[in-house]
Amino acid sequence: MLFCGHNEFTEIQIFDILLKDPELSNEVLGAIDKAIPYPIFFRLCYEGRIKGVAAYKRMAVDGSGKWLVDEYFATEWTDSTNPAMSLPVALDLKTLYEQMLFMYIDLSPREGEALETLVERIKLIRKYRRELQALEAKMNCEKQFNRKVELNARLEHINHMVKSDLIRVAVFEGKHIRKIMNEGEWWFSVVDIVEVLTGSNIPKRYWSDLKRKLAKEGYSELYDKIVQLKFVAADGKYYATDCANPETMFRIIQSIPSPKVEPLKQWLARVGYERLEEIENPEISMERMQALYEKKGYPKEWIDKRMRGIAVRQDLTDEWKTRGAKTSLEYAVLTNEIMQGAFDLKVDEYRQVKGLARENLRDHMTDIELILTMLGEATTTKLHRDRDSQGIEPLKKDAQEGGAVAGSTRRDIEKRSGKPVVTGENFKGLIGKRKKKIT
Known part of the structure; x- marks a missing residue:
């Protein structure tokens, strides 16, 4: 394929590789990717089946023209006789490439999450999973009780990191910058941004010196505008660190001599503004989410139901928040x-039925499963309001009854149709049937 339209992406290449064995190391693909200065989608062919593999590939920002090869993503093996995939509609090759790569990634993006940020999050998750495997192996061999307790605590912490929303960082030119929502706007870790701009090995000392310099320059209100907010550390504990909102950060970085200052200012403005837009106008957030699902290849009818389900879920969690449910x-x-009332399954059990690991369960539900989930949650919301339920036990009773309403409907559907509502069908299977052959 040869197109024009973007100064970084002038070509996307498709490589067919005939295999004698179903396994091929990513190191082999990496050698090819590093030798060819274009994005590549590999089609691995083995005994009448095809598997797609591609890396997140982007041009270095230092102006060297070098292409950086990042994480690899792969589809499931599918029959080579399956219909060819229709290319996504895109105005330029960069957008086309990103939309194609989204189809290879089995982790759903968050609202407004860019491809680069999603890839960085996946790298962290993969890193934690590798560490989990290593720790589990050590646990099996360890004989000392105290050491086992220590290893188990670390295991629990990493499991928490993988399962929760704590793996949430902004990404600027491949570097992690911690951010946190405070009083309706994003606040950024000053030390992280100092490290990105300066490359310093001791960014805390640089920031300490810079604060004194800014005070001498007359920026006396700096200390009033810096807020200490807590981020989770590797040991699972929370530590306070200096944070600033975009406006204050703009002033700080003006005093740092770095060629990255202007690009960082634009990045801060974009990251901060997009979130404020969504707070003021929730429809913008929903539009971004819908666009992400379209990039992933979901049918429009399914997306409409998923969007409605997100709104119903938000309505329910807003009630929980004001009625005494505080923790995740x-x-x-x-x-x-x-879920137990509606489907006779807890969330983790439901994931197992669908062959999922930590993916978002609802992103892999069928239309009827989504509708029944909405019915259970909407009924629970109505019960909370009608009964003015307060506290976790009354909320739990409402949830049980709301789920039971959806469960009764499910059983009626199953009785009349003669087929179970809950199936192992998931979006990965849908992709395998419809979208994995590229020509």
Whole structure:
């Protein structure tokens, strides 16, 4: 394929590789990717089956013209006689490439999450999973009780990191910058940004010196505008660090001599503004989410139901927040009550039925499963309001009854249709049937 339209992406290449063995190391593909200065989608062919593999590939920002090869993503093996995939509609090759790569990634993006940020999040998750495997192996061999307790604590922490929303960083030119929502706007870790701009090995000392310099320059209100907010550290504990909102950060970085200052200012403006836009106008957030699902290849009818389900879920969690459910664990308990009543399955059990690991369960539901989930959650919301339920136990009772309403409907459907509603069908299977052959 040869197109024009973007100064970085002038060509996307498709490589067919005939295999004698179903396994091919990513190191081999990496050698090819590094030798060819264009994005490549590989089609691995073995005994009448095809598997797509591609890396996230982008041009270095230092002006060297060098292409950087990042994480690899792969489809499932599919029959080579399956219909060819239709290329996504895109105005330029860069957008086309990103939309194609989204189809290879089995982790759903968050609202407004760019491809680069999604890839960085996946790298962190993969890193934690590798560490989990290593720790589990050590646990099996360890004989000392105290050491086992220590290893188990680390295991629990990493599991928490993988399962929760703590793996949430902004990414600027491949570097992680921690951010946190505070009083309706994003606040960024000053030390992280100092490290990105300066490349310093001791960014905390640089920031300490810079604060004194800014005070001498007359920026006396700096200390009033810096807020200490807590981020989770590797040991699982929370530590306070200096944070600034985009406006204050703009002033700080003006005093740092770096060629990255202007690109970083644009990045901060974009990252901060997009979130504020979504707070002021939630429809923008929903539009971005819809666009991401379209990039992933979901049918429009399914996307419409998923969007409605997100709104119903938000309505429910808003009620929980004001009625006494405070922690993510309590939210999980209430959600499990609804799912148990509706489908006779807890969330983790449901994932197992669909062959999922940590993917978002609802992104792999069929239309009827989404509708029944909405019915259970909408009924629970109505019960909360009608009964003015307060506290976790009354909320749990409502959740059980809301789930039971959806469960009764499910059983009626199954009785009349003669088929189960809950199936192992998931979006990965849909992709395998419809979208994995590229020509």
